[in-house]
Amino acid sequence: MGDWKRSNYCGELRKEHVDSSVTLMGWIQSRRDHGGVIFVDLRDRDGLCQIVFNPGGNPEIHRTAEQLRDEWVIAVKGTVTSRTEETVNPNLKTGEVEVLAEQVRVLNTSKVIPFLIENEVNADELLRLKYRYLDLRRPPMRDNIIFRHKVTAAVRNYLNENGFLEIETPYFTKSTPEGARDFLVPSRLNKGQFYALPQSPQILKQTLMISGFDRYYQIVKCFRDEDLRADRQPEFTQIDMEMSFVSEDDVISIVEGMTKTVVRETKGIEITTPFLRMPYEEAMEKYGTDCPDTRFGLELKDISSIFKDSQFKVFSGALKKGGAIKALNAKNAAGKLTRKEIDDLTEYAVSLGAKGLAWIRVGEDGWNSPIVKFLTEEERKLLGEALSMEKGDIVFFGADSVETVNQVMSNVRLSLGKTLLLVDEEKLEFLWVVDFPLLKYNPQEKRYVAVHHPFTAPKDKDMENIESSPGNVASKSYDIVLNGVEIGGGSIRIHRKDIQQKVFEVIGIMDDEAREKFGFLLEALEFGAPPHGGIALGLDRILMLLSREESIRDVIAFPKTQKGSCPLTEAPSEVSPEQLLEAGIKSIDREPEN
RNA sequence: GGGGCCGUAGUUCAGCUUGGUUAGAACGCUGGCCUGUCAAGCCAGAGGUCGCGGGUUCAAAUCCCGUCGGUCCCGCCA
Numbered sequence: 001m002g003d004w005k006r007s008n009y010c011g012e013l014r015k016e017h018v019d020s021s022v023t024l025m026g027w028i029q030s031r032r033d034h035g036g037v038i039f040v041d042l043r044d045r046d047g048l049c050q051i052v053f054n055p056g057g058n059p060e061i062h063r064t065a066e067q068l069r070d071e072w073v074i075a076v077k078g079t080v081t082s083r084t085e086e087t088v089n090p091n092l093k094t095g096e097v098e099v100l101a102e103q104v105r106v107l108n109t110s111k112v113i114p115f116l117i118e119n120e121v122n123a124d125e126l127l128r129l130k131y132r133y134l135d136l137r138r139p140p141m142r143d144n145i146i147f148r149h150k151v152t153a154a155v156r157n158y159l160n161e162n163g164f165l166e167i168e169t170p171y172f173t174k175s176t177p178e179g180a181r182d183f184l185v186p187s188r189l190n191k192g193q194f195y196a197l198p199q200s201p202q203i204l205k206q207t208l209m210i211s212g213f214d215r216y217y218q219i220v221k222c223f224r225d226e227d228l229r230a231d232r233q234p235e236f237t238q239i240d241m242e243m244s245f246v247s248e249d250d251v252i253s254i255v256e257g258m259t260k261t262v263v264r265e266t267k268g269i270e271i272t273t274p275f276l277r278m279p280y281e282e283a284m285e286k287y288g289t290d291c292p293d294t295r296f297g298l299e300l301k302d303i304s305s306i307f308k309d310s311q312f313k314v315f316s317g318a319l320k321k322g323g324a325i326k327a328l329n330a331k332n333a334a335g336k337l338t339r340k341e342i343d344d345l346t347e348y349a350v351s352l353g354a355k356g357l358a359w360i361r362v363g364e365d366g367w368n369s370p371i372v373k374f375l376t377e378e379e380r381k382l383l384g385e386a387l388s389m390e391k392g393d394i395v396f397f398g399a400d401s402v403e404t405v406n407q408v409m410s411n412v413r414l415s416l417g418k419t420l421l422l423v424d425e426e427k428l429e430f431l432w433v434v435d436f437p438l439l440k441y442n443p444q445e446k447r448y449v450a451v452h453h454p455f456t457a458p459k460d461k462d463m464e465n466i467e468s469s470p471g472n473v474a475s476k477s478y479d480i481v482l483n484g485v486e487i488g489g490g491s492i493r494i495h496r497k498d499i500q501q502k503v504f505e506v507i508g509i510m511d512d513e514a515r516e517k518f519g520f521l522l523e524a525l526e527f528g529a530p531p532h533g534g535i536a537l538g539l540d541r542i543l544m545l546l547s548r549e550e551s552i553r554d555v556i557a558f559p560k561t562q563k564g565s566c567p568l569t570e571a572p573s574e575v576s577p578e579q580l581l582e583a584g585i586k587s588i589d590r591e592p593e594n
Numbered sequence: 595g596g597g598g599c600c601g602u603a604g605u606u607c608a609g610c611u612u613g614g615u616u617a618g619a620a621c622g623c624u625g626g627c628c629u630g631u632c633a634a635g636c637c638a639g640a641g642g643u644c645g646c647g648g649g650u651u652c653a654a655a656u657c658c659c660g661u662c663g664g665u666c667c668c669g670c671c672a
Binding site: 038086089122123177227352456563565567 | 672
């Protein structure tokens with residue numbers, strides 16, 4: 001570089017810079033050598049600018065220009081000039097101008113790159129992750145990372161202005177029962193003992209409320225050792241918040257205000273608040289899931305009552321076992337679905353646990369269906385009415401246990417929504433799902449477990465029934481859903497020790513166990529804990545949805561593969577026996593057999 | 595733990611169903627020509643452990659088994 005100083009980013013040059021001398025530094029996107037004149041597109045984080053090397057100038061500079069190759073790093077001094085009308089490139093922000101090179105310095109060369117730096121992804125994801133530094137040069141990835149910064153900056157601004165304090169909590173903390181598998185960190189100073197990385201700062205943010213900080217937030221990494229998905233990484237980032245002296249409505253309205261402001265400032269999009277609120281029961285009933293995609297209809301309808309005594313064993317059998325029958329009517333879609341698509345959908349349903357996927361097509365000459373011959377006149381009539389079946393419709397059925405029916409039919413609904421192009425991809429549909437049950441019965445463990453977490457407060461009116469019918473107690477909790485993806489959840493917490501003890505009792509955490517696992521929080525509740533509540537938002541998922549990406553990996557600079565590895569750093573890796581010894585742990589090759 | 599899809603040149607893919615000359619294409623790369631391109635153009639050229647291991651066969655990129663890796667989903671993720 002010598003004594004050269006960069007004067008501008010490549011992407012910022014416009015007509016008004018014409019005649020000014022500039023010094024640019026960046027990477028060579030492409031070089032077009034016409035034998036005489038040579039064009040170089042120079043790229044930095046801000047964009048592209050065309051550099052022109054004319055043959056009439058300094059022959060030494062021209063010789064250098066002939067040597068240049070893609071992804072070399074160069075510095076160029078030159079004069080910004082206007083392009084002639086015919087040579088303007090409307091595809092570039094800087095397309096009205098170009099820089100006439102007067103001096104050039106090669107700052108570094110580059111090997112031939114393993115994949116092209118282009119807007120469209122055409123490389124295998126493994127390769128992209130191995131050469132992540134190159135993948136991040138691609139404008140869409142670069143923009144995602146810059147967008148991430150803009151969003152976190154806007155979040156911080158909003159929360160700072162609303163009286164929130166950003167307070168850090170430790171990453172080396174204590175393993176807690178319930179919830180996800182912990183990542184463990186061995187303690188060298190206390191051999192045989194382990195820290196756990198936090199699944200979320202839940203307990204400590206509540207403790208901060210007891211300390212009196214009143215409004216806390218943190219943009220913070222959380223760690224969960226569970227299997228990965230397109231929207232799940234072992235380490236991910238939460239916008240974590242907690243407030244004292246608040247109700248559900250207070251938390252909800254702060255989040256709505258923040259979301260509205262952040263989306264306006266970073267995307268220039270005006271979203272409508274307040275967001276729709278839907279009780280959990282309704283979400284499960286109409287959509288079969290607690291995070292419905294409400295960008296399209298195609299709602300599920302429980303038609304169990306019609307088939308209570310049906311001769312059709314597939315339906316009546318499911319009901320006798322305590323299950324349910326749900327159907328959805330794809331209006332006017334009979335002609336849009338091929339037999340192959342129906343078969344594929346059936347196969348998909350089976351892969352989700354269904355025994356099959358019954359359907360009825362309403363054709364010109366009546367109902368066309370493999371199951372219609374099993375139905376009585378009366379059943380057909382009731383069915384037609386219940387689902388408003390008309391010519392051209394196609395109806396799909398799920399009959400199984402309630403859980404399976406919801407699981408299968410909610411996904412069938414999403415799949416149909418996609419196939420039939422019912423989803424407006426431009427929409428941002430925010431939704432609160434509220435009134436979750438506090439507890440649900442876990443048949444494997446033969447006990448009730450917390451739906452959210454064990455510090456969630458029950459609705460006041462349900463408190464008296466907590467022992468008699470624990471499954472029917474609603475909680476002061478709320479999930480926020482965007483386009484069918486859960487992007488956050490929270491609750492008003494229990495701030496009284498007697499209620500906390502009662503909840504522990506009902507979920508089968510014994511007094512001494514509770515004391516051991518959460519002892520300090522229980523004790524802290526006895527020292528003037530204020531009423532408080534909060535929420536945690538999944539930053540990566542929000543960014544994925546706002547960036548229209550299919551995976552959170554595309555909004556994270558250095559994500560892990562589905563097996564939790566990082567092809568760039570080659571983590572995880574083996575460590576030396578000395579390191580293990582110091583950490584006081586022993587490695588075993590495989591699961592012990594028993 | 596289970597199911598689906600994928601793995602062939604530097605890259606993206608075709609070829610595999612129905613085994614049979616020297617495994618193709620595009621982009622990229624190298625060299626040459628070319629003074630207004632911007633996906634530059636034209637000419638020439640180099641480039642392959644068909645993921646890995648085993649099996650069937652006269653013969654395997656192709657069929658079978660196993661395995662590794664990537665990805666999507668179920669379970670799991672309070």
